[in-house]
Amino acid sequence: MSCQCQCNAGNEPGIYTIIDQIVEKYKGQAGSLIPVLHQTQQALGYLPENVQAYIAEKLGIPLSEVYGVVSFYTLFSTVPKGKYKISVCLGTACYVKGAGDILAEFEKQLKIKVGETTEDGMFTLEACRCLGACGLAPVLTVNDNVHGRLTAQDVADIVKKYAEDK
Amino acid sequence: MEFYRSHVLVCAGTGCTSSDSQLVRRELLKQLAEKGLDKEIKVVETGCFGFCNLGPIMVVYPEGTFYCQVKPQDVNEIVEEHFIKGRPVQRLLYHEPDKETRTLEFDNIEFFRHQKRVALANCGHINPEVIEEYIARDGYFALARVLHEMTPQEVIDVIKKSGLRGRGGGGFPTGVKWEFASKSQGDQKYVVCNADEGDPGAFMDRSVLEGDPHAVLEAMAIAGYAIGANQGYIYVRAEYPIAVERLQTAIKQARELGLLGKNIFSKGFDFDIDIRLGAGAFVCGEETALLTSIEGRRGEPRPRPPFPAVAGLWGKPTIINNVETFANVPPIIRNGWEWFASMGTEKSKGTKVFALAGKINNTGLIEVPMGTTLRTIIYDIGGGIPKGKKFKAAQTGGPSGGCIPAELLDIEIDYDNLTAIGSMMGSGGLIVMDEDNCMVDIARFFLEFTQDESCGKCPPCRIGTKRMLEILTRITEGKGTPEDLTNLETLAKTIKNASLCGLGQTAPNPVLSTLRYFRHEYEAHIYDKKCPAGVCQALLTYKILAEKCRGCGLCARNCPTNAISGKVKEPYVIDVEKCIKCGACLEKCKFAAVIKE
Ligand SMILES: Cc1cc2nc3c(=O)[nH]c(=O)nc-3n(C[C@H](O)[C@H](O)[C@H](O)COP(=O)(O)O)c2cc1C
Ligand code: SF4
Ligand code: SF4
Ligand code: SF4
Ligand code: FES
Ligand code: FES
Numbered sequence: 007m008s009c010q011c012q013c014n015a016g017n018e019p020g021i022y023t024i025i026d027q028i029v030e031k032y033k034g035q036a037g038s039l040i041p042v043l044h045q046t047q048q049a050l051g052y053l054p055e056n057v058q059a060y061i062a063e064k065l066g067i068p069l070s071e072v073y074g075v076v077s078f079y080t081l082f083s084t085v086p087k088g089k090y091k092i093s094v095c096l097g098t099a100c101y102v103k104g105a106g107d108i109l110a111e112f113e114k115q116l117k118i119k120v121g122e123t124t125e126d127g128m129f130t131l132e133a134c135r136c137l138g139a140c141g142l143a144p145v146l147t148v149n150d151n152v153h154g155r156l157t158a159q160d161v162a163d164i165v166k167k168y169a170e171d172k
Numbered sequence: 173m174e175f176y177r178s179h180v181l182v183c184a185g186t187g188c189t190s191s192d193s194q195l196v197r198r199e200l201l202k203q204l205a206e207k208g209l210d211k212e213i214k215v216v217e218t219g220c221f222g223f224c225n226l227g228p229i230m231v232v233y234p235e236g237t238f239y240c241q242v243k244p245q246d247v248n249e250i251v252e253e254h255f256i257k258g259r260p261v262q263r264l265l266y267h268e269p270d271k272e273t274r275t276l277e278f279d280n281i282e283f284f285r286h287q288k289r290v291a292l293a294n295c296g297h298i299n300p301e302v303i304e305e306y307i308a309r310d311g312y313f314a315l316a317r318v319l320h321e322m323t324p325q326e327v328i329d330v331i332k333k334s335g336l337r338g339r340g341g342g343g344f345p346t347g348v349k350w351e352f353a354s355k356s357q358g359d360q361k362y363v364v365c366n367a368d369e370g371d372p373g374a375f376m377d378r379s380v381l382e383g384d385p386h387a388v389l390e391a392m393a394i395a396g397y398a399i400g401a402n403q404g405y406i407y408v409r410a411e412y413p414i415a416v417e418r419l420q421t422a423i424k425q426a427r428e429l430g431l432l433g434k435n436i437f438s439k440g441f442d443f444d445i446d447i448r449l450g451a452g453a454f455v456c457g458e459e460t461a462l463l464t465s466i467e468g469r470r471g472e473p474r475p476r477p478p479f480p481a482v483a484g485l486w487g488k489p490t491i492i493n494n495v496e497t498f499a500n501v502p503p504i505i506r507n508g509w510e511w512f513a514s515m516g517t518e519k520s521k522g523t524k525v526f527a528l529a530g531k532i533n534n535t536g537l538i539e540v541p542m543g544t545t546l547r548t549i550i551y552d553i554g555g556g557i558p559k560g561k562k563f564k565a566a567q568t569g570g571p572s573g574g575c576i577p578a579e580l581l582d583i584e585i586d587y588d589n590l591t592a593i594g595s596m597m598g599s600g601g602l603i604v605m606d607e608d609n610c611m612v613d614i615a616r617f618f619l620e621f622t623q624d625e626s627c628g629k630c631p632p633c634r635i636g637t638k639r640m641l642e643i644l645t646r647i648t649e650g651k652g653t654p655e656d657l658t659n660l661e662t663l664a665k666t667i668k669n670a671s672l673c674g675l676g677q678t679a680p681n682p683v684l685s686t687l688r689y690f691r692h693e694y695e696a697h698i699y700d701k702k703c704p705a706g707v708c709q710a711l712l713t714y715k716i717l718a719e720k721c722r723g724c725g726l727c728a729r730n731c732p733t734n735a736i737s738g739k740v741k742e743p744y745v746i747d748v749e750k751c752i753k754c755g756a757c758l759e760k761c762k763f764a765a766v767i768k769e
Contacts, residue, residue: 036486037448037468044410044449071469078470078627079451081410097372098567098603099529101617135454135621137411138375140529141187141224141536150413152190 022060024049029064039065039075043082052083088123088130090168094146097136104158105144109133111161128169176214178255181231183296184217185382186375186414187224187536192244196228199247209255216305219383219418221296222537223283226266231278231296238278239264268555283534286553288515290523291339291376291499292539295383300418303425306386312431314505315390318397319439324354327398331501334509335521339376340366340457340494341572341598342674343520343587346501349491352481353399356489361401363392364466364485364492367408367415368450370457371570372621374601376525377495379537381408381415384499385422389432389445391498394505396443399491404445407462410452419447454571454625458673459492461627472627473673494599496525516542520586530567530603533558540585547581550604561606565689569598571618571625572678574685575611594685596678610707611690612697616644618682622675633676636667640683649710652698660687702769709753712768716757718743720765727757727766 028045032038042061047053053076062069076082094100094109109120112131116124123130139145142154148168153160182188182197197215204210221229226240230250237260239250246264253259265274266281275281289295298305306312318327332347353361365388369377381388392404408416423445426432434442448466455461456471463485465471484490500522504512513521520542526549529535533555540549546566550556557563565575568585574595576583583589587597605614623637640663643656664680671677687694696702703711716727716736721743728736728744735751738744746757746766758766 037466039468040451040465041449044451074470075468078472079453081450081452098570098601098617099373099527099535102530102603102605102609102614134411134452135370136372136374137186138369138378139186139190139224140373140375140527142190142227143529143535145190152186154187154190 052086089128090148091130092148093132093134095137096133099140100144103143107158111158115165178213179233180215181218183221183229185220188227191227193228195244196242199244203251216299219295219300220379225535236278238266240266283553287539288523288541289539290503291496291525300383300385301421311386312390314502315393316437318394319437324398330509334504334512336500339496350398353489353491356482358489360488361399362485362490363395363401363404365406366492367406367495368457370454371599371601373529373603374527374599376527376600378412378415380495380499382418385418387499389426391501393443402442405448405466407448410449455627455675472629517586519588526600526602528554528602531557531606532604542586543584545582545584557606564607565605567603569596570601571622572596573598574681577689594688608705610703610705611686611693612648613707615683615686619644622679630672632667632670636663637679647697648708650701706768713748714746714751714768716744717765720763722763726760730756730760
């Protein structure tokens, strides 16, 4: 498969160029698939099929293997995520302190189920397991920001804060 | 050398960072500079103090004044009063839950007084991003001693005699593991650090990595020397960005000073370390799965033997140890195995770090000698249960462990005692539950977790955990039958015996231990269709107490399904058929007339 992307018109590197650069860093290293997927996802936000196929080709491994790895690990996503990814911790410490209610409140306010993205592409709601901030349970992250010591009442404020931050 | 009259340590661990400790630090730096105090007072970023609940934490030395919940707007007062006039700011000092007075010094706080810090010795005391601070506290001295004075076998003997056992869950003797790997033949060997920390509700390893990353690097190099490896890998969860960053910085600094890389201490020993990130699969904490994941494949466990010490990463002899296990190694080499073996119980030496969380006043990270009782941990260190509620159970060992009831509060915590009572040491998560937690619901929670995280390779685990979860869900919905309890027990036995890896083998433990100590709660759900703790929604009914109701109508106006009716000034009633149990009425009623039972 050759490069099919058209985004290379200007001087901006297209996605395949980005992947080339990432693969280059790991050239000749054993076990490079997962680091390459991590960095690609960081650059693109997700790992659609054409990207997986390109990575498979570059690393010289079957697409089925790439797909197998992508589908095994929950941090890899094949669909695009919202601008803000809300991850509610459902680890034990957070669960015993009512994280379930907080997740339910987000579902209610955003009108989506866990795992879904709002229609306007602003929010993706996810559940995760322990962010290591259990001392502040219940905890959630919005992209990389950690919010702790939450109650269901805080949900509306969090949604509002980020919704205004378009 | 510069001389500072005071050092101010500001916590930059994950907990405090999320309570905005960086804003506090920046404000402090700004104000110190404005007042011209920046040459006298040094601000140091540290790792976690363990008291994250009260963050942001700030400690001022030489006095050891312990400030908590410091906000940017408090900085001015601290600078004016403490640094200029020498008067500690009373209102920001720590306050013991049951006492009037505030405690000035760090060491006098109950939370810290009962602790013994070995693995966490440097956490909260040094800046983890400055290698010199680690070296100033004898860092890399153990590696130097090993390379100059000891043979690999001597290193292994010291670790064996110390009695150190793996802190990642299994409790396997570390020295014995190293000896296996050192005796294995191989042109290439590896040292792997397990920093996957999968137990949901535990953050010991995270704090060590964030607060003292060099201790782990030093220990890995020592292990490399002992077994004859010159490459190490740290497999760390991608969910721990701060830990990853600190590790990267630490590795770079160690390489620059020649403490990693070629010919370390000019002794002809080469050792280097790379980081590999996890990608959100709990099973990858299992050692064989972890190795497959480093190799870049799906992290599925494989049968043992062969053990990794014989055929591990890329088929080569490999040792894999937990972060906390490694963090104990340099102090053992520095202080001698006798020192380490003098702490703890007969079969569990040294200390253990616990992440204390859940329904407890002082949540945070603690380190205590093995053999400390659960009562000391929960009441003396943890400050008891909030809001005067009753202690119900402590959960240890995460999804592999079990719940310990109040009758066993005086048990001395070590590997063997915990196993004997149907729980597990695990990696150190310790979650406290009070009377408001339903034990059936907790068992269901863990089964949901393991069911979700099962890699699916072997049917007993894949299908068995699903069946167990279905039964538990049924019970929490009030549809349980008496046979369900025997079915749970039979399934549990089969899954334990027939699963390939530790995930499946231990998955039934939370159910078995709650059945053992809290069977009456299961029975209440099944026979009386009641959830004694008031957690399981399907079993609750909302009721208005006629004698308390003032007939204000507020509840009725807030009910989404119009289930409440009544006349103003007369008691209202709830139509249970229409009620969807949203709880709005209970929340809104100002006269506590609505109850759920
Ligand atoms: C499902 C499962 C998950 C595990 N997760 C971890 C983990 O997150 N961290 C860890 O150190 N050990 C974990 N272990 C234990 C490891 O397999 C291994 O025993 C340990 O890393 C060995 O190091 P140690 O001897 O220093 O404890 C897990 C085991 C199982 C079965
Ligand atoms: S016991 Fe469960 S997690 Fe372990 S290999 Fe079998 S299916 Fe996978
Ligand atoms: S809100 Fe309370 S007092 Fe008012 S009608 Fe409802 S139950 Fe009665
Ligand atoms: S719990 Fe909700 S649905 Fe039921 S009566 Fe109260 S407000 Fe109405
Ligand atoms: S359980 Fe939620 S942060 Fe650890
Ligand atoms: S992160 Fe600051 S005390 Fe734990």
